[in-house]
Amino acid sequence: MTSSTTVRSPLRLYGRSGELAILEGLLARLWQGDGGALVLTAPPGLGRSALLRGAAAAHRARGPVLYATAAPGERGLPHSGLRALLCSATLTRPTPQSLLARLRELGADRPLLVCADDAHAWDPASRTALSFAARGLGAGSRVAVLITADDGPAFAGLPALRLGPLDDDAAAALLDRLTGGGEGVSGSVEGPGRRAGEGLARGAGLSGSAKEPGRRPPRLPGVTEGLDPVVRAELLREAAGNPSLLTGLTRHLTPDQLAGRTPLPCPLPGAEGVLAAHGDRLDRLPARTRALLLLAAAAQEHEPAGAGADALLLLRAGTRTGLPRDFLDGVLFGSAATEGFLQRAGSRVHFSHPLVARAVLHHAPPARRRATHELLATLLAETGDRATTSAPPDDRPAPLTSLVQLACAAPAPDTALAARLEAAATAPYPHAERSSALSRAAALTTDPPLRSARFAAAAEQAALAGDPARARALLARTGAAGEGATAPRHGLAPYVHGMLALRTGPAADAHEALLAAAVLLGPYDRRRALDALLGAAEAAWVTGDAPGYLEAMGRIDPTPYDRAFASYRAGMCAVLAGRTGEGRDLLRRCLDPVDPATDPAALLRSGVAALVLGEVAAACRTGARALAAVRTRGPDALLPQALEHLAYAELRAGLHAGARAHALEGLYAARRTGQPNSSVHLHAVLALAASVEGPAEACAAHCDAALAGAGPHGLAQPATLATWARARADLAAGRSEEAAARLGPLVRPGPRQGHFAARMLAVPCYVEAAVLAGRGAEEADALQAAVAEFTGWTARTADPQAPAQLARCRALLAPTEEADARYAEALAHHDRADGDFERARTQLLYGQWLRRRRRTREARTPLRDALVAFQRCSARAWAERAAGELRAAGEQGPSVRSAADGALSALTPQQQRIARCVAEGATNREVALRLSLSPRTVDHHLRNVFAALGIRSRTELARLLGPRAENSGWLQDRDDKFRANP
Structure with a gap:
């Protein structure tokens, strides 16, 4: 034990603004004469000692500090903790009562702060006395006791604050400081004025939240400024929010490794200190508890990250190793405690923190760890699993989970086991499990080209599972493919890079990468080569690059594929090449596939064909089927796209509420699976929905988010949709000048022209905005050209709203004597199509036109119908605009107030x-x-x-x-x- 009244505080704390505020409150009460106690509990490495030192440093100016930290060698000496804490102020009789009296005496003149660091490691007599004294303090005591301890029951009954891992923002900020990549701001939310915990942070020399102007944060010696994004993601994932572990991992990497110039070692060095601290906790547990923890940690190795372990498997394994059945039942299915190490959730058992499981495996003797994995492999092989139970018992291959456990037990590379793992991973297991198996197969492989190919295959499965950060980390472990047996896999890593870029990076980069990958894969892997070309075509589509789309689709040989796919390819190429009649005939063959086993990607292509044709009802049906297929069969990475396609089809059909619900779910899925490009598309869809339903602030926010992501990644399609959405919101609010200014560049020829698949949809809004803004004369040529182009598009599309919208455009531009008939024609077209919103817009314009010609009595009927229709489809801003027109026409009913x-x-x-x-x-x-x-x-x-x-x-x-x-x-x-x- 050591004692000190001079405490060095760390330079900075990250993500602890809430805890700092609580400590600041405790100190404020102490300075006002009211003592108390608080126990800071946390697993090792989460910063409990740093918080304690910060509180001690903040209190030094107000009063004395008694500070003691545990020394493992003195744990067996009775009262060693009390002696170290009190130092020269020794007790004549070291009892709990005498400690309480002595602390009150020391705090009689000035407020006293008692800090006991790692007090769970004190001798039992000292822990008992400290607990008694802490409970006896309170109002008027002028003494506060701060204790740090692990999650055990040593100080049960005292007020406790448990520290959790750092959140993503705080961990990223700490990593920025360690590598010199940022200014080291804390993980708390920034804001003007005084922040929670700022006073304690300032007094302790900690970083509350604001950065120090003019100073660069210190960083580890030898660390370069450039931190590779893949390395960054891997460090954050490996540290799991533990600041000490993150510091250790970063300190042990070379500048070249941090910059991504050389591969990361596996496993990453630097975790030894944190894992050893966890090991000290494990050593204090009973032998049977340690045995069960080892089984639980080993059983998680064949499960996806965060899935925990199967309680029934642990019961069988524990019984096989001789653990008492009543003990197993109590821990796995009852209320027995495991010192805070294990938590139960239904039939699954989880560790309280991922590092605990790693520490258990790290701390176990190698021979015992291998025996545990071999036992689990045997048990899993006996029962099989869901991917292999259809085979006869004699012919059933070893299940993937059993092979993963054998791989964990392997003491050295094993070529045969690696081959068995790779073969088993081709079965229809979840993508995350296949990725884990393939990465273990790669780790057991000695041949460098084959090892790289297996890491690339593991990365592909991780990407399909919706974990792009893991996929990039696996790709970073691939090397240049060599010649020989692995030639068919040369293009796998470029293919995975391209598919990741399609969802997370610049679309133009994805287009080129996937074209290159298709060339490498073409002679050996027809399926992936096709997917690469389809991905390249998709990348060209979202950037508005019609020639690039035609180039990618033109490289596909349709001969080996079914009639529906060949029709889709030929039809899309014909439409983009200007042969619209031919293309429409071909695309109609792709609509509504009848095979219930059609894969999700084919259903999504069918939905695209329906939207190109304007068959919005078919697009909605097919989109719903595609979503159901993705939910049923996966992959998880396709869920945001399925929701986006369905939401967009619903928008075209006028089903704005459904589109908003599906787009919001898609946005959450895109964030969960790390697909920022999909988030951009979904923000654009949400902006369009909000331009109808409101509020205007929501529309503006979604537009801003869409445009902020679309610009850097070259996503022309969502940029066009977001601009159209904001213009439509302007129209709803009566800001026709702004709407016309936004839409003009989109629909007119020029470098700012909108996306080729979306710009025609914005023409009716542009014509309305320009006419209402009084631009009819000055932009007459542009308006006529836009309407002429829209006329041709209307003739080619099956969109049920297009004829009515065309008639409405002509009514807006028609001379007075013709406009009445044009509006009547537009309303007649609306009668033959669904969609309250578009019909209400025509009625609003017609009523407005009538009122401005002093035909107010006639104007009230279409304006009233428009108001009711807008209210029915929850178009609030549009309803307010219609109500305003009704008021101007003399209507005074309650519905317009x-x-x-x-x-x-x-x-x-x-x-x-x-x-x-x-x-x-x-x-x-x-x-x-x-x-x-x-x-x-x-x-x-x-x-x-x-x-x-x-x-x-x-x-x-x-x-x-x-x-x-x-x-x-x-x-x-x-x-x-x-x-x-x-």
């Missing part, structure tokens, strides 16, 4: 509309454009509005009517300008 109508009841309908537009931040000119008035008329009405409401500025009007958050800031900036001249 809003919460602000009480304040506006003294105004005329026209004044109410002007007031609402101004409250949203529109200028007089913008209001005039929206309402087809002159600026002088708006100015006249606005003066009367101010007089009637007793206000003097636009800001006051915005407050009165509840301005939108996005407008409130700049309204204040413009207030002075308009106060004198509104």
Whole structure:
């Protein structure tokens, strides 16, 4: 034991703002005269000692600190802990009562902080006395006791704070400091003003959250600035949120290894200290508990990460090794405790932290560990598993789980066992299990080219399982393929790199990588070569590269494949090459596959064909089937795409609520499986849904997210959809000028032209926005050209809304004497198609057109129908726009009133509309454009509005009517300008 009143605090803590706040509160109460006690519990390496030292350093300026830390060699000496803690202030009779009295005496003049580090390792008498004294302190004691201990019961009954692993942000921030890649901010959330725990952090010399200006954080000696992203992900995964382990792993890697120039060693060095600390805990456990923990840790080796171990398998294994049945039942199925090491969840048994399982295996003698794996392999071979039970008992191959256990037991490379593992991994096991088996097969392989090929195959399975970080780590262990027996696998690593880039990186990079991989794989692996070319085509599609799409699809020889695939390939190529009639005939052969066993990828291609044709109902049906197939058969990595395709089809069909629900689920799936490109597409779909349902803030947020990801990765399709969504939200709010400015570049020829598969969908919105903004004359040629192109597209598509939208565009551009008939034609087309939203938009425009020609009585019917339809499909902003038109047409029913109508009841309908537009931040000119008035008329009405409401500025009007958050800031900036001249 050692004692000190001068405590060195660490330079920084990460991700502990909550714990720092709790300690700051305890110290604040101590300084006010109220003592207390707190036990910081955590497995080794999570920073409990660092927090204790920080609290001690923060208290030093206010009073004395008694600080003692455990010394393993003194654990057997009675009262050694108390003697080290009190140092010169020794007790004449070291009893619990005398310790409490002595602490009260030491804290009589100034508040006293008692810090007992790793007190679980003290001798029993000292632990008992410390617990008694800590429970006896409280209000008026002027003494606080802080104890750090493991998760055991040594200090049960005292207030405890358990430390968990660092979250992802905090662990990443710590790694940045260790490698010099960042400024070392903490993992807590940044924000203005005083942060929780900031005072304690500052007093202790810790990093609460703000970085120190002008100083670079210290880093490990010899570490370079460049940290390879794959190495970064592997370090974070291996450390599992343990800051001490992360520091140890980083310290033991060379600059070249950190930069990705040389492969990482396997296993990674640097974990010995943390694992040894866990081993000390294990040594204090009963022998039968240690035996069960070893069985549980070994049984997890053939399971996917985080799945735990099968309790029934542990019961059989424990019984076979002679463990008492009542002990096994109590731990695995009852309420018996294992000192916090194991947790139960149904029929699965989990370790409290992944490092505990690693420590158990690391601490066990090698011979005993191998015997445990061999026992489990025997038990698993006896029962078989779900992938092999269909075979007769005599012919059944060894199950994959049994082979993995044998691989864990292998003391050296084993060529035969590696080959058996690879062969078994071709069976229909879950992709995560196949990846684990293939990586173990690679580890047992001595031939470098074959070893690399097996690591690449393991990476492919990890990617299909939705774990791209693991896939990249496995790819980093592949080397250049050599000549000879492994020639068919030369292109496997480039193929996996390309497929990962398709979901996580620049799409143009994925296109080129997959084309190259297809060339390497073509002579040997027809299936993967086809997938590579289809992936290259998909990458070209999302970037808007029609020639690149045709190049990739043109390299596919359709002869070996079924008629549906050959029709899909030929049809898509024909459509993109301008032979639309031929392409439509071919694509119709791909719709609604009748085979119930059709694989998910084929169903997704069928859905794409349906959308290209405009058969939105068929696209919805096929999308639902594809989603069901992915949920049933996998792979997990395909789930975000299945949800995205279905959501987009539902948007085209006007099913906005369903599209939003599926897109949100897809967004969560994309984040869980590490697919940022899929997240971009799904944000664009959500933006389109929000442009109908609202609120405007949600639409803007999803648009921003989509555009932020689409730009760096060259994703033209979601960028076009997000821009269209924001323009449609502008239209709903009456901001036709902004909408026209956004949509013009998308639909007109030029370098900013939108994606070839999406730009025609935005033409009706562009025509509406340009006409309502008064751009009909200045953009007449562009509008006519857009409508002409849309006319050709309408003739080619089966989209049921297209004829009605075309008629609506023509009505907007028609002279007065023709517009009535054009609107009637558009509504007749709507009657033959589903979709409340598009019909309501036509009715809104028609009613608005009638009202502005002073045919107000006639205008009320289409405007009322539009309002009801918008309300039915939850298009809130559009319903408000229709209600505003109805008010201007003289309608005063309850359905057109809003919460602000009480304040506006003294105004005329026209004044109410002007007031609402101004409250949203529109200028007089913008209001005039929206309402087809002159600026002088708006100015006249606005003066009367101010007089009637007793206000003097636009800001006051915005407050009165509840301005939108996005407008409130700049309204204040413009207030002075308009106060004198509104």
